[in-house]
Amino acid sequence: MPIISRRTLLKGSAAAATSFALGAGLAARNGIAAPTPVLLKAQFTEARLAADGVTPKIMTYGLGDGTATGVPPVLRMKKGEPFAARLLNALDEPTTVHWHGMRIVNSMDGVPEMTQPYVYPGDGFDYAFTPPDAGTFWYHPHCNTLTQMGHGLTGVIVVENPADPIFDAEIVLNLRDWRLGRGGEFLPPFKPRDAARGGTYGTVRTANWQQEPMHQAPAGGLLRVRLAATDVTRIYILGIEGATAMVVALDGNPVDAPFPLDRLDFGPGQRVELIVRMPDDEGAVVKLGNFRGSSPFTIASITATGQSLKRDIRDVRPLPANPIAEADLSTAEKIPLDFTATAEHAPSPSICGTIGYTFWAINKVPWPGDTPDPVAPLSDLKLGKSYVLQVRNRTPHAHPIHLHGMTFRILKSNTRKILPPPTDTILLQPDEQAELGLVADNPGDWLLHCHIIEHQKTGMTGYFRVA
Numbered sequence: 318m319p320i321i322s323r324r325t326l327l328k329g330s331a332a333a334a335t336s337f338a339l340g341a342g343l344a345a346r347n348g349i350a351a352p353t354p355v356l357l358k359a360q361f362t363e364a365r366l367a368a369d370g371v372t373p374k375i376m377t378y379g380l381g382d383g384t385a386t387g388v389p390p391v392l393r394m395k396k397g398e399p400f401a402a403r404l405l406n407a408l409d410e411p412t413t414v415h416w417h418g419m420r421i422v423n424s425m426d427g428v429p430e431m432t433q434p435y436v437y438p439g440d441g442f443d444y445a446f447t448p449p450d451a452g453t454f455w456y457h458p459h460c461n462t463l464t465q466m467g468h469g470l471t472g473v474i475v476v477e478n479p480a481d482p483i484f485d486a487e488i489v490l491n492l493r494d495w496r497l498g499r500g501g502e503f504l505p506p507f508k509p510r511d512a513a514r515g516g517t518y519g520t521v522r523t524a525n526w527q528q529e530p531m532h533q534a535p536a537g538g539l540l541r542v543r544l545a546a547t548d549v550t551r552i553y554i555l556g557i558e559g560a561t562a563m564v565v566a567l568d569g570n571p572v573d574a575p576f577p578l579d580r581l582d583f584g585p586g587q588r589v590e591l592i593v594r595m596p597d598d599e600g601a602v603v604k605l606g607n608f609r610g611s612s613p614f615t616i617a618s619i620t621a622t623g624q625s626l627k628r629d630i631r632d633v634r635p636l637p638a639n640p641i642a643e644a645d646l647s648t649a650e651k652i653p654l655d656f657t658a659t660a661e662h663a664p665s666p667s668i669c670g671t672i673g674y675t676f677w678a679i680n681k682v683p684w685p686g687d688t689p690d691p692v693a694p695l696s697d698l699k700l701g702k703s704y705v706l707q708v709r710n711r712t713p714h715a716h717p718i719h720l721h722g723m724t725f726r727i728l729k730s731n732t733r734k735i736l737p738p739p740t741d742t743i744l745l746q747p748d749e750q751a752e753l754g755l756v757a758d759n760p761g762d763w764l765l766h767c768h769i770i771e772h773q774k775t776g777m778t779g780y781f782r783v784a
């Protein structure tokens with residue numbers, strides 16, 4: 318087994334410490350105070366997620382003194398300002414932190430073997446970067462993810478933009494399911510026959526670790542709701558009852574023209590930002606719900622409080638755009654990417670866990686897991702050059718395909734009429750074929766994988782090398 322030596326680990330941390338120091342130096346030159354790292358402690362906790370018992374050994378991130386109970390903290394950052402976090406691993410297995418959707422330097426991306434060493438129990442790692450984009454993002458481990466994320470280790474990131482309009486209230490919702498049996502104990506994280514299909518669903522559905530939580534917001538006010546789908550499997554069709562809501566951002570990027578929320582596909586890894594016009598009557602209840610599948614359910618409800626603020630939903634304007642480069646289609650090279658099922662075989666074991674099966678592949682190659690010696694990149698990309706990824710879902714299941722470190726634009730698709738703003742995740746529908754334009758503007762090795770974690774872990778992963 319390719320166990321990393323303690324020396325390599327220290328070397329890795331030293332490299333991280335250097336980049337932390339670099340970040341601080343840069344900040345000082347810009348007249349911005351060097352950030353004090355946020356202490357982010359990966360640790361065990363317990364909580365009452367289901368009615369019939371307390372769930373032990375939930376994994377979560379504790380901030381600061383680490384006395385976290387309940388939902389992992391929302392990390393707040395500012396666009397263009399340096400951020401730093403010190404991960405401390407108080408779990409009983411290696412972990413890392415990946416900053417999902419953030420276009421940051423490769424060495425901070427959190428992928429073991431590829432961008433950083435494993436962080437063993439009792440050890441730490443310093444992350445430092447400057448978020449270039451404002452919006453809603455999230456953070457999670459990139460090691461033994463089916464278990465670690467399935468057991469709770471996910472948090473939402475809000476990158477604030479001082480240029481954003483001010484709303485009357487804001488709610489951040491971390492949406493996830495839990496696979497719990499009787500008494501609130503964790504069930505095995507997956508069933509092989511489901512992993513080979515749409516993925517294994519949890520048994521308890523929550524927002525911020527609560528079933529159908531009730532929130533409040535000023536009557537007649539404009540409420541900003543940030544939702545992140547951090548579940549390992551569930552795809553939502555998002556809708557609202559009792560109010561009108563405008564979709565203002567998807568996957569961390571503002572839409573050009575806000576549009577009313579009707580039924581919106583929303584898969585693992587993705588984010589949605591809404592502006593809800595709360596009803597005028599005190600006590601009126603707005604419900605956010607999932608309308609996918611045969612039994613729709615309420616995700617969260619919001620009660621109007623106080624006297625109406627009498628805001629006008631027509632005052633909702635597009636949010637300021639992020640600085641995403643547009644692909645030059647006249648020179649872009651085309652790269653076909655086929656997402657398929659593959660013949661079953663056992664993958665090699667890895668420090669970050671394997672679930673023991675291979676069901677999926679990209680361009681016929683199933684990912685072997687996190688190893689010091691991975692397969693070749695899907696393609697070598699030239700730094701600064703434009704590309705068109707021709708993605709084809711050749712399966713009857715939906716796959717939320719996520720690219721690390723870079724943002725792409727869906728240029729066309731055979732299944733959708735409205736194209737979203739630039740994104741890090743495309744929820745590829747069954748048999749969908751789409752073209753994704755991107756500029757390879759971030760050097761390093763960047764993973765591309767399905768965010769249904771069972772699919773990611775059973776072969777549907779690859780990477781690009783940008784140099």
Ligand code: C2O
Pocket residue numbers: 415417457459586719721764766768
């Ligand atoms: Cu949410 Cu590989 O990422």
Ligand code: CU
Pocket residue numbers: 715716717767768769772773777
């Ligand atoms: Cu998938």
